[in-house]
Amino acid sequence: MGIWKQRLTTFWNYRDLLAELVSRDIKLKYRRSFLGYVWSILNPLMTMVVMYLVFSNMFRFDIVNYPVYLIIGQTLYGFLTESTTQAIFSITGNAALLKKTYVPKYVFTAAKVTSSLVNMVFSLGAMALVLIFCRIRFTALFFLLPFVLLQIYVFCLGMGMFLAQAAVFFRDVQYIYNVITTAWMYLTPIFYPLSALPEYLQKWIATYNPMYCYITQFRQIVLYEQFPDPQSVIKGSLIALAVFGIGAGCFAKTQDKFILYI
Amino acid sequence: MKKKALKRQREVVIQVSDATVRFNMASERIDNLKEYFVKLMKRQLMFQEFLALQNVNFTVRRGESWGIIGTNGSGKSTLLKLICGILKPYRGEVKISGSIAPLIELGAGFDGDLTAKENIFLNGAVLGYNRQYMQEHFDEIVDFAELHDFLDMPIKNYSSGMAARLGFSIATVVRPDILIVDEVLAVGDYSFQQKCERRMREMREAGTTLLYVSHSIESVQGICTNALWLHKGAVWQAGRADAVCSAYMASLQD
Numbered sequence: 445m446g447i448w449k450q451r452l453t454t455f456w457n458y459r460d461l462l463a464e465l466v467s468r469d470i471k472l473k474y475r476r477s478f479l480g481y482v483w484s485i486l487n488p489l490m491t492m493v494v495m496y497l498v499f500s501n502m503f504r505f506d507i508v509n510y511p512v513y514l515i516i517g518q519t520l521y522g523f524l525t526e527s528t529t530q531a532i533f534s535i536t537g538n539a540a541l542l543k544k545t546y547v548p549k550y551v552f553t554a555a556k557v558t559s560s561l562v563n564m565v566f567s568l569g570a571m572a573l574v575l576i577f578c579r580i581r582f583t584a585l586f587f588l589l590p591f592v593l594l595q596i597y598v599f600c601l602g603m604g605m606f607l608a609q610a611a612v613f614f615r616d617v618q619y620i621y622n623v624i625t626t627a628w629m630y631l632t633p634i635f636y637p638l639s640a641l642p643e644y645l646q647k648w649i650a651t652y653n654p655m656y657c658y659i660t661q662f663r664q665i666v667l668y669e670q671f672p673d674p675q676s677v678i679k680g681s682l683i684a685l686a687v688f689g690i691g692a693g694c695f696a697k698t699q700d701k702f703i704l705y706i
Numbered sequence: 707m708k709k710k711a712l713k714r715q716r717e718v719v720i721q722v723s724d725a726t727v728r729f730n731m732a733s734e735r736i737d738n739l740k741e742y743f744v745k746l747m748k749r750q751l752m753f754q755e756f757l758a759l760q761n762v763n764f765t766v767r768r769g770e771s772w773g774i775i776g777t778n779g780s781g782k783s784t785l786l787k788l789i790c791g792i793l794k795p796y797r798g799e800v801k802i803s804g805s806i807a808p809l810i811e812l813g814a815g816f817d818g819d820l821t822a823k824e825n826i827f828l829n830g831a832v833l834g835y836n837r838q839y840m841q842e843h844f845d846e847i848v849d850f851a852e853l854h855d856f857l858d859m860p861i862k863n864y865s866s867g868m869a870a871r872l873g874f875s876i877a878t879v880v881r882p883d884i885l886i887v888d889e890v891l892a893v894g895d896y897s898f899q900q901k902c903e904r905r906m907r908e909m910r911e912a913g914t915t916l917l918y919v920s921h922s923i924e925s926v927q928g929i930c931t932n933a934l935w936l937h938k939g940a941v942w943q944a945g946r947a948d949a950v951c952s953a954y955m956a957s958l959q960d
Contacts, residue, residue, distance in 0.1 A: 461831035468828060472819050541815055545832055546791040546806075616739045700794045703787075704729060 458551050465555035470562055484566035489573065492518060499635050507637055509578045512667055515571050517634030519564060520659050524600055525625045527560035531604025532611045532618050539706040549699050550692070553608045557601050561593070575666070585665045588672065592661045595677075599654060599684040602691035609695045612705050632656055654683045717803075719884060719915050720766035720789055725798035727759040727784055727939075758784040759939045761798070768804075768883075771916035773926030773947055775954050776936035782919045785936065786886055789917065804883025804915075807833055815873065818862030822853060822872060825861050829876050843879045850901075851875040867893045878905055884915045903929060923951050 474480045492515045500510060507513050534553040535542070542549060575582070611617040632655045638646050649656050657680040661672040759781045766772055774782045787793045788800055815829045826847055830840035840847075848854055851871040861869060870893050878885065887906070894902065906929055910916055920926055926933060926947060933950035935943040943950050 457834055458831075460836045461834070463837070464828045464831040468817060468820060468824070471824070472817075475819070541832065543787075543792065545815060547832055614739045614742065703793055 454548055458548055461547065461551055462555050462558065465552065466559045466562060469555070469559035473563070481566065484563060485570040485573070488515065488519060488522070488567045488570040492570070492574065495635055503636075505636055505640060509580065509667060511574050512571075512578050512580060513663065514635055515574050516662050516666060517632070517659050519567055519571055520596060520662060521629060521632055521634050521655060522567075523560055523564040523596060524603075524655060525629075526563065527557040527600040528603045528607055529618075529621065529625070530556040530560060531600075532607045532621060534604070535608045535612050535702060536615075536706055542706060543703065549702060550605060550695055553604050553695070554601060557597070557604045560600075561597055564593075580666065581669065583669055585669060585671065588665055589662065591677075592658055592665070592672070592680075595661075595680045595684045596658045598688050599658075602684070602686075602688035605691035605695040606687075609698045609702075612698070612702050628653075628655070632659065634659070654680060654687075657683070717768045718765055719768050719802065719804050720764070720917075721799075721801040722762055722764040722785075722788065723799050723801075725759060725762045725764075725788060725795040725800060726757055727781075727788060727793055728796040729756045729758055757939055759788065759795075762936075762939075762941055764934060764941065764944070766915055766917070768915055769910070769913050770932055771910055771918065771930040773930035773933040773951075774917065774919045774936065775921075775923065775926060775933055775951065776942075779938075780936040781939040782936055783888060784939075786888055786917060786919060789884075790886065802884070806884045806886065807877050807880060807882035816861045816869060819860055821858050821860055822864070823857045825872070826876060829873070833877065833880075835880065839880075847872075847875045847879050850879075850905075852898075867895060867898075870894055871898055874902055878909065881909060881912060881914060884917065885909060886917045888919045889921070899925075923955060927951050 474483055477483060479486065492511060495514055495518065496511050499505065499514070531553050534556045535549060538552050541547065542552075607617055607621060631649055631653055633641075633649070638649065638656070641649070657676050661676055661680065664670040664672045762781075762785065764785070774785060776782050784793065788795060789802065790806060791800075791802075815832050816825045817828060820828065826844065827837060827840050831837070848857065851868075851874075853868060853872060856864070856868065861872075864872075874894075885906070903925065906916060906918075910929075916930070918926060918930055930947045932945065933947040933954075934941060935950050935954050943953055
């Protein structure tokens with residue numbers, strides 16, 4: 445028990461560092477760009493329009509409110525790729541600092557995932573515009589959305605920590621992961637309905653792809669005004685916690701050796 | 707009362723016992739999977755050890771000031787990193803009591819794209835101080851560094867001397883129990899060096915323990931009461947600054 449209390453105290457002492465690092469990322473992201481933070485909304489909106497044009501003309505899926513369907517998947521999946529890809533470089537990229545001072549190393553990884561989360565929250569503004577445009581009703585169920593985001597956040601934290609520590613020892617991770625996210629994207633129903641796939645694949649994705657779980661919960665709330673499927677919520681939360689546990693465990697085990705490899 | 711103060715003075719703040727630091731000096735760095743497996747298969751995954759520090763014993767009591775001297779590659783910075791907790795000893799033990807403010811070398815804690823103002827807060831957070839505390843001491847930091855006119859300039863446009871000034875002001879704005887200074891003053895101009903030495907002396911008088919690495923033997927003799935001479939990762943000599951420094955200088959002349 446003692447060691448956990450100590451760890452929590454350390455984390456608490458460094459919460460300001462986490463805040464500073466997150467604000468650094470956000471400040472620097474749009475520095476010297478003409479439109480600045482407007483890009484956070486404009487960017488997902490424009491990507492969505494392109495995807496909408498492509499998929500409603502070239503491939504036709506029978507989905508009501510397709511723009512909303514699309515932007516939900518795109519926003520959540522975008523958060524996964526952005527946060528984890530950034531996390532990969534969180535240790536190796538801060539080598540100069542880690543070599544000079546003692547700082548809990550996971551703070552850097554957590555900061556990258558958190559700043560991606562903040563970016564994603566900005567881009568919810570774009571989603572809100574699409575919702576208004578498509579005349580979706582804002583219901584009380586929307587208050588459940590933060591819980592869906594929390595599941596993804598914890599999941600990404602775990603993934604991020606695992607990848608960050610692996611990237612210290614094997615720089616290949618960054619290239620492999622690129623391929624993995626591409627494959628993962630096509631295996632996640634972002635722009636197609638799950639029913640468009642062959643049956644065995646449907647089953648496989650519903651069972652093994654946690655992103656499907658989270659995106660579906662989000663869509664149930666926003667698009668279909670439904671309470672998210674409790675089974676999916678339980679499963680999603682358990683997976684998130686498990687991934688977090690594995691990521692944090694690997695990180696804790698290897699972190700003392702980072703200094704020799706960065 | 708006096709006895710208590712004396713006891714406080716005698717208290718050991720840094721205890722390095724029999725510490726060895728090992729680096730993997732493999733001639734080629736293996737940091738990709740393919741090589742790793744190829745080597746693993748061929749059973750060539752040997753680690754060429756390099757002992758940066760060997761069985762170092764080092765005890766520092768409260769209020770002492772130690773200069774650490776030695777040629778390049780003798781393990782001075784490694785010892786400091788060990789004391790800061792950045793490196794873990796391979797064998798042996800390091801015990802620290804009290805707060806440490808490591809003086810970051812030449813702006814390593816700075817983000818080049820951020821302005822000086824933003825960097826002050828970031829660097830403060832790295833050292834573990836909260837935003838409010840930094841806010842309160844902001845003027846003090848800027849005054850000491852004498853960089854009023856450059857606060858909104860990105861650090862990447864700073865000269866190394868300017869960055870070092872800022873780094874020193876931030877690290878010494880608090881009164882840590884242990885202050886670690888690593889070669890950082892070499893780039894400052896003369897008047898700033900004087901200013902820094904004065905501040906270190908003040909801090910010492912206030913009871914701060916000082917670890918000071920420098921190639922300038924005069925400044926070690928000027929600031930420190932004790933000195934530790936490292937040679938190839940082992941303690942060669944330790945004791946009064948004057949004696950150790952003159953022995954060191956004599957060895958260099960040979």
